[in-house]
Amino acid sequence: MSDVRPRTSKEVMERRGFMAVLALVSLAFVLVILPFWSAIFWACVMSLLFNPLQRRLVQRLNGRHSLAAFITLITGLILVVIPVIAILFGFIREGVGLYQSIESQEINPAAILERIGNAVPIIPELMQRFGIDTSNLREYLSNSAISLSRLLSQEALSLGRNTVSFTLGLGMMLYLSFFLLRDGESIVSWMRNALPMSEDRRQLLFNKFVEVSRATVKGNLVVAIVQGALGGLIFWILGISAALLWAVIMAFLSLVPAVGASLVWIPMAVYLYATGDWGAATVLVIYGAVVIGLADNVLRPILVGRDTKLPDYLVLFSTLGGISILGINGFVIGPLIAALFLSFWATFAEEFNSSS
Structure with a gap:
């Protein structure tokens, strides 16, 4: 015979009530941290990428998790974060420059395509054979180049206006990365135990x-x-x-x-x-x-x-x-x-x- 007794109606209601409150509290927590979800996500990516280094440092430093996490974070900052930020600003700067060059007619996509077609006649011939109108293609590519460069310019202006929020998000990402590196194993263990499986x-x-x-x-x-x-x-x-x-x-x-x-x-x-x-x-x-x-x-x-x-x-x-x-x-x-x-x-x- 089974030792598991059937649940009473009171226990069922208590369990359902607890699950409802748990869902509401979890939803409220998600709404609270939602403005910082991007920083949280990239902190998780950072800790995932540098977790092997963290483990090796913990072994070498005789279990000093905080020191190992600090060294790992500095390493990630030098190898990843600073280069990515430099590339990001350089990318936006060159994108704005491209937009300005196209707007001022220093770069003419249609003229470039025409020059390529004259130098390599087989390209226009192949396009005509497949029924592609080269004049419409030139206009389409020119408009696409202008739209793309304009988008990059707008993103640059947006980033300039949001420098404070970008800096705040970066600081929160690095701050959280430290704790995820230091306490990552215990956090993963807690998440595993929380799953109803x-x-x-x-x-x-x-x-x-x-x-x-x-x-x-x-x-x-x-x-x-x-x-x-x-x-x-x-x-x-x-x-x-x-x-x-x-x-x-x-x-x-x-x-x-x-x-x-x-x-x-x-x-x-x-x-x-x-x-x-x-x-x-x-x-x-x-x-x-x-x-x-x-x-x-x-x-x-x-x-x-x-x-x-x-x-x-x-x-x-x-x-x-x-x-x-x-x-x-x-x-x-x-x-x-x-x-x-x-x-x-x-x-x-x-x-x-x-x-x-």
Whole structure:
């Protein structure tokens, strides 16, 4: 006979009342911290990326978690935060410069396309063969370039007006990162115990999520940064204007499977050929195909392994979807949600198959 007695109506009502209050308190807490969710999220990303260093330092410092967290935070500040801020402001500055150059007709996208078409006649011929009106294409690309550069200019003005809030958010992110690095293991343990699941299911779910999310964050971010840096470096060496702007664009495009950063450097090489700069164009093609093109194939297996990363198509759609909904934060949040989705369904599939 079972020792579990049925619950009385009073116990059921108490449990439901407690769950209702718990839901209300949790919702109120979320609303309170919602204005700072971006700082909280990036603090979590920071602690996730530098958690291996934190663990090694704790071992070397004989369990002094606070000192290890401080050293890890300073390391992350030097290696990641300061360079990213410098790149961000440089990106916006060059974007504003591009907008001003297009507005003042110093840069004419339509004239550039016409020059490429005259230098490489096969391109207009192919377009006509596929029924593409080159005159409309020139107008469309010109308008798109103006719209994009205007958007960058508006973002720069917005960032300038919100310098105080940006600084406050950065300070809160670093402050929270310290405590997440120091107390991360106990926080994760508390979260695991709070889940209404069996221990085996919690263990399986957390292991899968940590494995896939760490592979996604580390793989996507590091590979994107490396490809963007390599592309920006060769653009700077070749004297191509707005090298930092193109580097950031190549970093984002590195998420596109198969083509990625080549969506930037191939058209640029075509333009250099069209303008008669054959030496620079040849260098860019060789460098792009060998160095930039192989960076993903070489780095990603080393960083995350081949079995743990998300499929390329899922990374692409989840990233673009995340950016469209959440802005720049969606660059990381989108793939993390996809990782969580796969983790839950993989856990369900394993349990369902084992029980059948």
